[in-house]
Amino acid sequence: MTSLTDRKNAAIARGVGMTTQIYAERAENAEIWDAQGRRYIDFAAGIAVVNAGHRHPRVVQAVRDQLDRFTHTCHQVVPYENYVALAERLNDLVPGPGPKKTAFYTTGAEAVENAIKIARHYTGRAGIIAFSGAFHGRTFLGMSLTGKVQPYKAGFGPMMNDIWHLPFPNALHGTSQDEALAALDRLFKSDVDPARVAAIIVEPVQGEGGFYEAPAGFLQQLRQICDKYSLLLIADEVQTGFARTGRLFAMEHHGVAADLTTMAKGLGGGLPISAVTGRAEVMDSPAPGGLGGTYAGNPLAVAAAHAVLDVIADEDLCARATRLGQRLKQRLAGIAHDVPEIADIRGPGFMNAVEFNLAGSDRPNPGMANRVREQALQRNLILLTCGVYGNVIRFLAPLTIQDAVFDEALDILEAAIHAARQ
Structure with a gap:
């Protein structure tokens, strides 16, 4: 009989990558079972999507209730409350x-x-400034904004113009906050007139780039620069939003308000929905018909999003994210005493990462990160790597993970790290 993997290889484009060969049969909270009944602990959460857990009962019920009413009208044709x-x-x-x-x-x-569209329409300018290591999507504009070549840009031809990249401040890799700001100053002096720039887009914690948090004060500096030159500040909270970092939005850690905020992933609890929220005068700049989409704000996804927001508030998932992240980082700190390859342990709330270098060196060690991922998977724990060098393991378990399951996962993680060194 043909295996699922063989069927996938024959039917699905090679460019649709797969981290595992697990074919999910069912899932509940932080656990997934495959077609053979094998159980896995999910430390990926669909890449920070099911922050409230797989199939949270309140999310499921909200979707069922909406399913009994209607599934689609297109809000731009027949709107709904x-x-x-x-x-x-x-x-x-x-x-x-x-x-x-x-x-x-x-x-x-x-x-x-759409945030870029709105910013360009409101300001009448075209230029956009993004950062090295950033990830903003796989569409042509998203890919052009993204600051990571492999696998997102390689072979896809010229990127869109009027997009400029700056180094993201990252002390571990030798770029200070002052150096990043100096690079912006040089950009304005040598490459692009700030009067041509519409916006700066930034992730308060880089996702695919390696889970690097913007250092204290950096986002305040960007806010001041945007105000000085009449630029808009766009916060990409697609991965950081909805309690993942210990706050509903990561920008809250920095006391900075963006002009436009993008969000998705954790908002829908597993159903596809995204949003742009911003200053009313900015959001109202495009004329009717300039924004929208056939499936935009699908009623089933909207119902799920309401339930997700209720769960985050009622179960205090922001506080739980902080507690889980503290426990994880403490465990990793203990492991690091015997694992010199661990170069850094970081991340706010439960958006955490461990970075591996060659022992006694500052050179990235992607092989170690991948071996840890593979060893964990052999022990039924799903992990994801990230980072420009591929040497980072990121942790994105549901914030609702049961304590016993979390403890089990930490034991597997420790065993996987030690096994990866052998």
């Missing part, structure tokens, strides 16, 4: 003074692209 209500909630929750407005989309890349 729960879309309006979700926009009202996000306008209140996203950092920054009001008034704010929101528009919904389907994917994180769509949210980013």
